[in-house]
Amino acid sequence: MNQLYKLLIEAGPLVIFFVANGQVGIFSATAIFMVVMIISMIASKILLGQISTMMWISVGLVVVFGSATIYFEDETFIKLKPTILYSMFAATLLLGTALKKPFIRNVMEAGFPPMEDIAWHKMNFRWGLFFIVCALLNEYVWRNYSTDTWIAAKLWLFLPLSFVFAMAQLPLIMKYQKEEPAEDTPSTD
Template sequence: MSAASKEPAGGAKLLIDLGPLIVFFAVNFLAPVPGIAKIFIATGAFMVAMVAAMIYSAVRFRSVSPLLWFSGIMVVVLGGLTLWLHDETFIKLKPTIYYWFVAALLGFGLWKDKPLLKSVLGSAYPGLSEEGWRKLTRNWALFFLFMGVLNELVWRNSSTDFWVGFKLWGAIPLTFLFAAANLPMLLKHGLNAEDKAQPAEPGPIE
């Protein structure tokens, strides 16, 4: 793969995918304002950090992944509505929309017998069989469907501070644990463990 089309990997991928979320959590925790006002300041910082991540990806790797585009547009639009209307509901809905959109996209690909993760993560899983790709795509589709439901249950039945804590201490660890839990299945279906010992996850964590 040429340098002009190089995909983010390792630390750069984590910076792009997790950097904006880290900014969101840090600002929400450190903002010197009381109560609900923190979420609005954190949302503004989240928007700036997401745009910065997209610019970094475009400049450094000469590309912005479709999922990063989708996530970035949602952050700007729903974050903008959150600030404009002074209503945190919109930023809380953002993970649900993202999770269910990706789940629907992956499910549609399976229905068409085209596991879409293969086109996104092909280089991350060398040697994986077609059956492995189908199972991996199915697993992530179900996981994202579940995470959307979980996000809805949390934000509709808890405080804003609890929801932010859930995103940090619940959603992110669950995503990495789920990615790791798929490794035995991947090895069974041909993954070259010598080339790729660590499982990848399919997009920005919401």
């Protein structure tokens, strides 16, 4: 059930942003998105018992760039938010790789089985590269296509791409999963 809550908390605001944009336009949709992101953060605390670091950063950027979008009546700000977010994640993870500190472990460890350190180092590097690709892809889409296409890409391109990339990490996770110690079973003698 927690995985369903997590999916709704993470994907729900994007779906609402997509629908709101089609109904009321980018500026009103941005205001709605800001409110829904804050509601998602509260829901995360209530339903999952915590607010992830990634969510704090994402909500902070949505509020800052969303406010700038509305204040200046310039959609460029909200379009830049994903590039900045992805770039921050990439820089943090790749710095962790350089320092031999898999920062991704701090974010993801609770949702994974115990794994050997090498798995965390590899995942840290892979996700760092993935976020670079996402930042570049966001830049390409918002600069070359309409706002409606950019918003649709958030839902129909970036979300599935993230899911597929996460699933592609399963062989790595399985390969380096630590064996759990066998429980002592009482003898029937």
